[in-house]
Amino acid sequence: MATFITGKHISRRTFVRGAGVSLALPLLESMLPAQTPLRNTEVISPSRFMAIFYPHGAAPGWWEPAAEGPLPKVFPDDPRGKSMFILKPLEPFRDQTVVMTGLWSQSSEPPEGTTGSDHWVASAFLSGAKPKKTAGPDVSVGNATIDQLIAQKIGRDTLLPSMELAIEDPGSSSASCGEGYSCAYTNCLAWSGASRPLPMEINPQVVFDRLFGSGANPEDRAARRKESKSILDFITGELKELKQAIGPEDRRTVDQYTEEVREIERRLQLAAKATGNAETTAQPFGIPPEFDDHVKLQLDLVALAFRADISRVATLLGARDLSQKTYRVLDGSTSRGFHGMSHHQDDPKQMADYAKINQYHVSTMAYLLHKLKSTPEAGGTLLDHSLILWGSNMGNSNQHQHFDVPHVLVGGANGKLKGGRHLAYARKAVPTGNLLLSILDMFDFQGANQGDSTGRLAKL
Numbered sequence: 001m002a003t004f005i006t007g008k009h010i011s012r013r014t015f016v017r018g019a020g021v022s023l024a025l026p027l028l029e030s031m032l033p034a035q036t037p038l039r040n041t042e043v044i045s046p047s048r049f050m051a052i053f054y055p056h057g058a059a060p061g062w063w064e065p066a067a068e069g070p071l072p073k074v075f076p077d078d079p080r081g082k083s084m085f086i087l088k089p090l091e092p093f094r095d096q097t098v099v100m101t102g103l104w105s106q107s108s109e110p111p112e113g114t115t116g117s118d119h120w121v122a123s124a125f126l127s128g129a130k131p132k133k134t135a136g137p138d139v140s141v142g143n144a145t146i147d148q149l150i151a152q153k154i155g156r157d158t159l160l161p162s163m164e165l166a167i168e169d170p171g172s173s174s175a176s177c178g179e180g181y182s183c184a185y186t187n188c189l190a191w192s193g194a195s196r197p198l199p200m201e202i203n204p205q206v207v208f209d210r211l212f213g214s215g216a217n218p219e220d221r222a223a224r225r226k227e228s229k230s231i232l233d234f235i236t237g238e239l240k241e242l243k244q245a246i247g248p249e250d251r252r253t254v255d256q257y258t259e260e261v262r263e264i265e266r267r268l269q270l271a272a273k274a275t276g277n278a279e280t281t282a283q284p285f286g287i288p289p290e291f292d293d294h295v296k297l298q299l300d301l302v303a304l305a306f307r308a309d310i311s312r313v314a315t316l317l318g319a320r321d322l323s324q325k326t327y328r329v330l331d332g333s334t335s336r337g338f339h340g341m342s343h344h345q346d347d348p349k350q351m352a353d354y355a356k357i358n359q360y361h362v363s364t365m366a367y368l369l370h371k372l373k374s375t376p377e378a379g380g381t382l383l384d385h386s387l388i389l390w391g392s393n394m395g396n397s398n399q400h401q402h403f404d405v406p407h408v409l410v411g412g413a414n415g416k417l418k419g420g421r422h423l424a425y426a427r428k429a430v431p432t433g434n435l436l437l438s439i440l441d442m443f444d445f446q447g448a449n450q451g452d453s454t455g456r457l458a459k460l
Helices: 088-096 146-154 204-212 218-226 236-244 248-275 291-307 338-342 348-373 432-442
Strands: 015-018 021-024 048-053 097-101 163-166 176-178 191-193 313-317 386-391 407-410 421-424
Touching (some): 015 236, 088 097, 088 348, 204 248, 236 248, 248 291, 338 348
Parallel strands (some): 163 313
């Protein structure tokens, strides 16, 4: 437990600890020189990065802006083929959004003379490189993914240099998933090296425990959950001591933050009851059965990690290739599986239905963006200091086309991204590797190339 001295500056890296629990704190005025108000400080906050990937592209014509240049003030919400319908949930974040059209994910295309293997290359999203065709342990994506390169730059001083999250069970990472490709290529977005895939965590309870700890030992964890206790119950005295040492505004911030922690714990407890899994002392259970609950819990944990500076880098695999996931939040017209809906036969009605799935996926990202934008931090908000990449590796999924792939950037990137724009590029001329290389520049990682890049992304 750190010692707090009333009226004195406390470290940004202060943790409240007790009985196996380690609670990192959000940025407080007490952490700034001379009690400087957060709204007035010129302290540079750390940058954050998150990449969100969904396979199967997006309905062509339903996500692209009508013209290059400034984004419209109002995004159309008509599902009958209106441009930007899919991106409607991003309208409140228009001024920090950049939509890029025409990009070419050639790294996701199957080797010449083959078909079907482009369903096993989610790894190309952040590597920009075509993976080595193998079902054995000799996997390779050519280079580390940009999230890991960014983590090397900005994540060294954090408890978790990066977070790798997913929604669907990845199964094995070694067996062949199809067409002679290892499952590692479809299960893992993040690679710390060309041959080092990082496992994606689907269980929010495991993520929570990594962020905050959950007890001194497995038996304590099991007992705490059985009694529905909060981790905060183990540090009540330490929190009281902290709040006596900080000002009233900081106390309100700490109270709000701990309430968010309690709310996530409550939802994790509900998920554990809903799944019917028996608690063991070795492994926490409780993956929400509904996609909406599951993805929002994962995103809430990212927001908390960013806010408390536990981690500055995250990736989310929203679905696996060939996913037959259905989404109950949508109406009956979109009750078919995700992959099945992506083969819309270029039929306007089926494409409009598929666009509803795409829009729903974007709405979950908007859920995170709202949290980041509503969290103040040194001279701005968490969203001002973050960069969120959303995208896919297909354009028209019905035809397995890997050009005109959707990619969107949202956030301020600590002043390095100008939003409110649509950047249009010539078809089959600009590889997604150029975008990845440009993103690295925003985090002062000056790489010579990234995957199949031919240079920086013009106009970004």
